[in-house]
Amino acid sequence: MPLLVESVFYWSDLFGTAVFAFSGVLVAGRLRMDGFGVIVLAAVTAIGGGTIRDLIIGAEQVFWVGNPVYLWVILATALIGQYLARxxxxxxxxxxxxxDAFGLALFTVIGAEKALNHGTSGMVAVVMGVITGVAGGMIRDVLAREVPMVLQREIYATACILGGVLYTGALALGLPALLATALGMLGTFVLRIAAIRWHLSLPAFSLTR
Structure with missing residues (x-):
């Protein structure tokens, strides 16, 4: 991937990290947590998914351990976010x-790409993309004693699945990596925004009639 594109991806990744961290700040504020609780929820939301991904695929080093800038972004977001939210x-x-939809799309493709680079199959790469995008939010919701949003009718993880399939499928067809990345991100982003705009949701499973 060209150096300029890698640079854009890196800074976009930091932006997505800040956005996800801020969502953790908002949940912590709603639950009236102290400063430490705010930082914890911000951190697990922002880097929880990527951490789980790196552990599963056997990466030499978890991404934020090798680059502590992610931790500084989370800390800054947690501190500034408490002020902005008020x-x-x-x-x-x-x-x-x-x-959030942009961050979700970016995290999905980054997760799938990293999995493929570690020799996984396309299906596993899609799963890793989903985990990167949604696992942090799931941990946040569990800590907040709520049912994770992705386990309800919200179209969130489904958008990640679509983006991951588009990305890995495009690569399998021999399309350039940049085009595959654009397709994967666009698929995730458009489906997520459409779900918000038109209140789309998946059918709920229920044992009652």
Whole structure:
């Protein structure tokens, strides 16, 4: 991958880390946690999925251990986020969902790409993309004593699956890596935004009639 593209990916990854961390800050604020609790929820949301992925695929080093900049981003987001969340005049409601959808799309492709680079099959790479995108939020919700959003009717993990399939499928067809990345991210992003815009959801499983 060209150096410029790698640089854009890296800074976009840090942006996605900050967005996911801020969602953890908001949950911690809703539960009236102390400063340490805010940092913990911010951290698990932002890097929990990538950590699990790296452990499963046997990476030589978990990504944030080799690059502590991710930890500094999380810490800064946790501190600044507590101030921003209290501002009486906040950003338009759609800004955070858009940023979250972008981060989800990016994390999905990054997770799948890293898995493929470690010799996994395409199916495993898709799973690793999903884990990278949603596992941190699942840990956050469990710590907050809530049913994880991805286990309910919300179209979130499904968007990751679509993006992962598009990405790995494009590579399998011999398409350039950059095009495969664009397809994977676009698929995840569009499905997630469509689900928010038109309130799309999966059918619920119930034993009651």
């Amino acid at each position: 501002l009486p005049r906040r950003l338009p409601w759609y800004i955070l969902p858009l940023a």
